[in-house]
Amino acid sequence: MGDIKVTVNGKIRDVDGAGPHVRLLDWLRDEGLTGSKEGCAEGECGACAIMVARPDGPGRSRWTSVNACLPPAMAFDGQEIVTAEGLGSAPGACAVEDLHPVQREMADRGGSQCGYCTPGFVCSMAAEYYRPERNASGGDASQTGTGVVGEDHAADHECGPNGFDLHALSGNLCRCTGYRPIRDAAYALNTPVQADPLLQRQDSPAPPARHTRAVKGGARFERPATLEELLGRLAEEPEAKLVAGATDSGVEVNLRHSRPSLVLAIDRLEELRELKDDDGGIQIGAALTLSEVERELAGRIPLLDQLFPQFASRLIRNAATFGGNLATGSPIGDSAPALLALDAVVVLASAQGEREVALADYFTGYRQSVKAPGELLRAVRIPLPLAEITAFHKIAKRRFDDISSVSAAFAMQMDGGLISSVRIGLGGVAATPIRASRTEEVLAGQPWTAKTAAAAAAMMATEGTPIDDMRASALYRSAMLRQAVLRFYAQTQTALEVAS
Ligand SMILES: Cc1cc2nc3c(=O)[nH]c(=O)nc-3n(C[C@H](O)[C@H](O)[C@H](O)COP(=O)(O)OP(=O)(O)OC[C@H]3O[C@@H](n4cnc5c(N)ncnc54)[C@H](O)[C@@H]3O)c2cc1C
Ligand code: FES
Ligand code: FES
Numbered sequence: 001m002g003d004i005k006v007t008v009n010g011k012i013r014d015v016d017g018a019g020p021h022v023r024l025l026d027w028l029r030d031e032g033l034t035g036s037k038e039g040c041a042e043g044e045c046g047a048c049a050i051m052v053a054r055p056d057g058p059g060r061s062r063w064t065s066v067n068a069c070l071p072p073a074m075a076f077d078g079q080e081i082v083t084a085e086g087l088g089s090a091p092g093a094c095a096v097e098d099l100h101p102v103q104r105e106m107a108d109r110g111g112s113q114c115g116y117c118t119p120g121f122v123c124s125m126a127a128e129y130y131r132p133e134r135n136a137s138g139g140d141a142s143q144t145g146t147g148v149v150g151e152d153h154a155a156d157h158e159c160g161p162n163g164f165d166l167h168a169l170s171g172n173l174c175r176c177t178g179y180r181p182i183r184d185a186a187y188a189l190n191t192p193v194q195a196d197p198l199l200q201r202q203d204s205p206a207p208p209a210r211h212t213r214a215v216k217g218g219a220r221f222e223r224p225a226t227l228e229e230l231l232g233r234l235a236e237e238p239e240a241k242l243v244a245g246a247t248d249s250g251v252e253v254n255l256r257h258s259r260p261s262l263v264l265a266i267d268r269l270e271e272l273r274e275l276k277d278d279d280g281g282i283q284i285g286a287a288l289t290l291s292e293v294e295r296e297l298a299g300r301i302p303l304l305d306q307l308f309p310q311f312a313s314r315l316i317r318n319a320a321t322f323g324g325n326l327a328t329g330s331p332i333g334d335s336a337p338a339l340l341a342l343d344a345v346v347v348l349a350s351a352q353g354e355r356e357v358a359l360a361d362y363f364t365g366y367r368q369s370v371k372a373p374g375e376l377l378r379a380v381r382i383p384l385p386l387a388e389i390t391a392f393h394k395i396a397k398r399r400f401d402d403i404s405s406v407s408a409a410f411a412m413q414m415d416g417g418l419i420s421s422v423r424i425g426l427g428g429v430a431a432t433p434i435r436a437s438r439t440e441e442v443l444a445g446q447p448w449t450a451k452t453a454a455a456a457a458a459m460m461a462t463e464g465t466p467i468d469d470m471r472a473s474a475l476y477r478s479a480m481l482r483q484a485v486l487r488f489y490a491q492t493q494t495a496l497e498v499a500s
Helices: 024-030 084-089 101-108 118-129 132-136 179-187 197-201 227-236 249-256 290-297 302-310 322-327 335-341 437-443 450-460 474-499
Strands: 005-008 011-014 049-055 061-067 080-082 213-216 219-222 241-243 262-265 275-278 281-285 345-350 353-358 363-365 376-383 389-395 406-415 418-427
Touching: 049 118, 061 118, 061 197, 084 101, 084 118, 101 118, 101 179, 118 179, 227 262, 227 345, 227 376, 275 290, 290 302, 302 335, 302 389, 302 406, 322 335, 322 376, 335 389, 335 406, 335 418, 389 474, 406 474, 418 437, 437 450, 450 474
Parallel strands: 005 080, 219 262, 241 262
Antiparallel strands: 005 011, 049 061, 049 080, 213 219, 275 281, 281 376, 345 353, 345 376, 389 406, 406 418
């Protein structure tokens, strides 16, 4: 038995033979576990979904669905995963024909035709089946994925009478069955029986991260044990590739043939995974996944609660991090506009020490930032108190699992009937995420009336330097900016009417 091992469906397997750039999906399939499929190799279809036991508070773990096509197999050293094959054969899962309850419901309700997408669907569905909040509520439909239902239509959680949050399936595509029978299967699920071994597994901690070091074919994979060790390695080799959730870097490997000579895994580094109140703000570790941040914040930052459901899919959010999103410097990344509106500060760390930079000063050009070689994002700090009126608008071609054409985030505070402060973050209208400074000036000190909103909307349409590309024309982007202010105004009026 080699040094690098993964427990798959209860059986320990060697990963030593795989190189640092071999994706988990390819390794699984080479091991003969061909249930997980490759549909797109870019995190879009969910045919490759599996479940992994992730930490979930002291002494507990949570079955978490993730795409297997993006992360390297070595990133799972020491971890426990379950594939569709393992669900079916889970001891005691379902005696008749050895089907797991999610597989049974999919079969009974016609949720599968060609079956290509089905192993991925059942893994996403099983993770939701075991979601502790759903089971604690006894299948109460009001218990959504986050516990918060936003006023925005795009953010509404669609829950079955059994508390099944359909967002759990937002990263799974099916080309032939149609979604109604799949939804029927999801909504027919009971809560797991107490004797279910996968349910019981959640009562003990997830496996700790291992201090993996591997070399193959000239490429190296390392998982430093501490932040200090990581920063030391980065100082020695500033060109090393950091990998957190791998939802961007995995696409680079699969579609752009990126083959960095040193991969440094940072997704389980404790120092990057803290969420705490700190120095008059909330500090969010750069390597916490968006799903973890969503759960740990539990609604404390309403603007982020509007962002989360619109960011990719549950499968992607179960791996993607704020650190990765900001590090790519993408002008259409969704977290930056929201964090700009929240006046966030990024904490950059290197072997020389730490420094803090306002996010508004972080981006310097297209996919460029002030982050220097040898530096990484350790955390994002959001100052308190928060503005009371907030909104996040994402304009994309699909309601879920799509990249923004334009995004706008608002954070506004009223005092004595006047706008005492306002920050607006924008994505998709310039080479970097930007603040809508001129629109903010139009709004500052004014009453929040239809006239003010109209003046701000006219100014908003002139913000940035939008371009024509495959997602949208410059004209459309400007029109969407104008519309975002008018929609924000309409939303706030409805909210104020409800409150009064
Ligand atoms: C199907 C799909 C849908 C998507 N939808 C959206 C969407 O709706 N909105 C959106 O904004 N994005 C979207 N993305 C992009 C991606 O999910 C995000 O950018 C995500 O936040 C990246 O985080 P990660 O941890 O996976 O980064 P990784 O892929 O691990 O890393 C990305 C880059 O950041 C660097 N990096 C990672 N962490 C750090 C750190 N702490 N310090 C310094 N550098 C670091 C890495 O070296 C790498 O260059 C989507 C991606 C996919 C595949
Ligand atoms: S193969 Fe499509 S998401 Fe992984
Ligand atoms: S059953 Fe054929 S793709 Fe879903």
